[in-house]
Structure formats: structure tokens, C-alpha cells
Amino acid sequence: MSDDPKGSAPAPASPVPRPSAARRDEGKSGKPRAKSPRRRSREAALQGLYEWLVGGSDAGVIDAHMRELEFYAGCDTAHFDALLHGCINEAADLDGLLARHVDRPTKDLSPVEHGILLLGAYELKHCIDVPYKVAINEAVELAKSYGGTDGHRYVNGVLDKLAIDLRQVEVQAARAARGDQRR
Numbered sequence: 001m002s003d004d005p006k007g008s009a010p011a012p013a014s015p016v017p018r019p020s021a022a023r024r025d026e027g028k029s030g031k032p033r034a035k036s037p038r039r040r041s042r043e044a045a046l047q048g049l050y051e052w053l054v055g056g057s058d059a060g061v062i063d064a065h066m067r068e069l070e071f072y073a074g075c076d077t078a079h080f081d082a083l084l085h086g087c088i089n090e091a092a093d094l095d096g097l098l099a100r101h102v103d104r105p106t107k108d109l110s111p112v113e114h115g116i117l118l119l120g121a122y123e124l125k126h127c128i129d130v131p132y133k134v135a136i137n138e139a140v141e142l143a144k145s146y147g148g149t150d151g152h153r154y155v156n157g158v159l160d161k162l163a164i165d166l167r168q169v170e171v172q173a174a175r176a177a178r179g180d181q182r183r
Contacts, residue, residue: 035074036076037075037079038076038079038138039138040075041079041080041083042079042138042142043142044066044072045066045083045087046112046115046119047066048063049087049114050111050112050115051065052088053114053115059088066084083119087118090122091118094118094125097162097166098117100161100162101161101162112146113143113147116142117155117158119142120155120158120162121159124136124166125166132163132170132171135163136156136160139156139159140155140159143155
């Protein structure tokens, strides 16, 4: 018999930890900012990748599950589809790109940071309409909200190095514009 006085089952656990209590999406007024459709699609894709990395579920099942969740409303569905399915389909290739810049095998990373790095790597490689700085910043923001204490620093360092590999011309142009010639 359940200790719950209403007799209902406990709510299922969220696949990815909820954002920290110190809200990252608050404006200067302290009121929550509306999340962009792209930000929502990245969060949904991260949750789907987490489910895939931890449970090994089928991509189609994960996709259907994510679309049923309340937070999915307002997502950029095309971007969500590209991220979730692209990361799953190209996971080995993306892990190979990341392997040059991580300090341990990607399978040994936390599933949250691994998922964020997969998303960032996919965007850097395939989403040329997203400036490299935006792709990195969005991944860092996901890591701040969902990752470990200093996970955002790790994500930033890895993706910054990967951007040089994947978007060398764009990175060099940005650095030249600000007078920074380091490699």
C-alpha cells in the first residue's frame, strides 16, 4: 500500500535534471525571459539525447516521447529533428571529432555533458546558419542549466577548440576583427 494519502503513483523522474534554482533564464528584472524556439529545441534534443545515452532507446521512440511533453510546445521542430536525429545518427563521427579535445573517452563523460557536446559539435558541423559563437554559447548555457558545477567551462573549452577545426575561416575572421591572432 502506498504512503501517499491520495494513492497516486509518484510522478516519473525527468530524464535530465531540471535547471538549477538560480534561474539562468531571468532578465535583469528577475522575471523569466521567454525562451526562443531554437533554445527550446536544443533543450528538448538534450533531453532526448540523455534518454538515448542512458537508456539506449530507439530514436523514433525518443522523438515521440519528447513531442508528448509539455515543454516541447514552442520548439523549432525542424531544428529539434535535425539535432536529435543528426546527433544520434552521427554519434560515432561526432565523438571522433570531440575525442581530439576531451581529456577522456566520451563514454566516460557524464551523459549530460556528453549530450551537450554532441549538440554543440553537430551545430558547429552542420548548422552553418548558426554562428559558431552562438552554437558554443547555447551549449554553455545548457551546461549551466543542466550540467555539473563547472561543466560549462569544460563544454566551452572543448567546443572552442572544435570550432577551430570545423569553422576555421569563421573563427579566424572573428579573431582578426577583434585583433586576436592566437590559434
